[in-house]
Amino acid sequence: MACIEDYAPLCENPPTSAQPQNLFSIWNQMLSKCLPAGNVETSPHPTIISPSKPDGLQGRSAFDYMKGLENHWITPSPSTHLWILGNVLVGRDHDCHISPSELSTHLSRYIAAMSFKMIARRFNNADLSRRYIECLKQVKEIPIMSQPGKDRSVHYHRSQIETNSDRLFLEDFVTLSNIDHDLIRTHIPNILQLANNLPSNDKDFELYTDETSTEFHNLLLEILDRFKSTLDTLMAFDRDKAARESDCHHVFSKNVHNIHVYGYALLRLCRGRAFRIHL
Structure with a gap:
């Protein structure tokens, strides 16, 4: 909605998302600046859809x-x-x-x-994603860090946010492997030990060290592969068939869950300090 603010002067009282009918003049002005190629009269235009409750709601929220x-x-x-x-x-x-x-x-x-x-x-786009993942896979040896990289005094706030993301990655993902042994197949003894013995929230820690760097790299590759495998499975899946057949639905539901789990792990990693140092 940030771009809408640029056009707020068009209205005497700038509209809000609670007043969609008042947004028409703004959207009209915005869309007129990027007309579709070809014949304007025959080109498709956005369709306005009103929210509606589903059938079979049965009083549920x-x-x-x-x-x-x-x-x-x-x-x-x-x-x-x-x-x-x-x-x-x-x-x-x-x-x-x-x-x-x-x-x-x-x-x-x-x-x-x-x-x-x-x-x-x-995720499977050759130019936007796959070429970078393939480059990561070509790395066979992780060099020893020349220095600890204590840059926190310069960018303390950013570093704290990144460290918190690393902590959530360990707490919410890595420790699950203690229960779900199929979650992570990569051998990560040092990372797992760190995850099981995290310091309190008011104390700093380093996920990426000389002892964990190779484990981190291999774990990142596994998460990327598992995420892709789950997406590929769902892409070949028939959602309508899953709705009709209980066995198919179980497979569909399990893979949706895996997208959530591995997608969350990637989210935490890419926002973390360890990922930035590794790259």
Whole structure:
């Protein structure tokens, strides 16, 4: 919505997202600056869709309906998709005691189920993604760090954010391998020891060291491969068939869960200090 603010002077009272009908003049002005190529009269134009409740709601909130799709997936219509997102994100119709982490987890799984085709196209793009991943795979030896790289006094705030992301990666992903032994197949004894013995939140730590650098590199490659494998499985999957057959639905649901898990791991890694040092 940041770009809309540039056109706010067009309106005497700048509209908000709660007043979509008042956004027309702004969108008209914005879209007129980037006309589609070809014949304007025959070129496709955006379609305005109003949110609508799904059939079979049975008094459930949008959050409960979205959560229920994990157990029995039915692809929502575009209007139902808007209704789900609008109500879940605003939070006006679900239990206020739902924790942010629970809300984020179920929303992430829902978005994965709805958007895995777009994610796969971007992740498998030869120019934007694959060439960089292939370059990473060509690295066979990780050089010893010449110095610890204590740059925190210069960029303390950024460094703290990155360290917190590394901590979440260890807490929310690596430690799960203590329970789910199939989650990580890479041998990472030093990283696992660090994850199981993390210092308190007020103390710093280093995920990327001479002892962990090779483990980190191999783990990163595994997560990228597992993420791609999950996307490829879903791309070859029939979502409508999954809705009809329980066995297929179980496979679909499991792979959606894996997109959430490995996608979250990649998110935490790319925002972390260890990833920046490694690259």
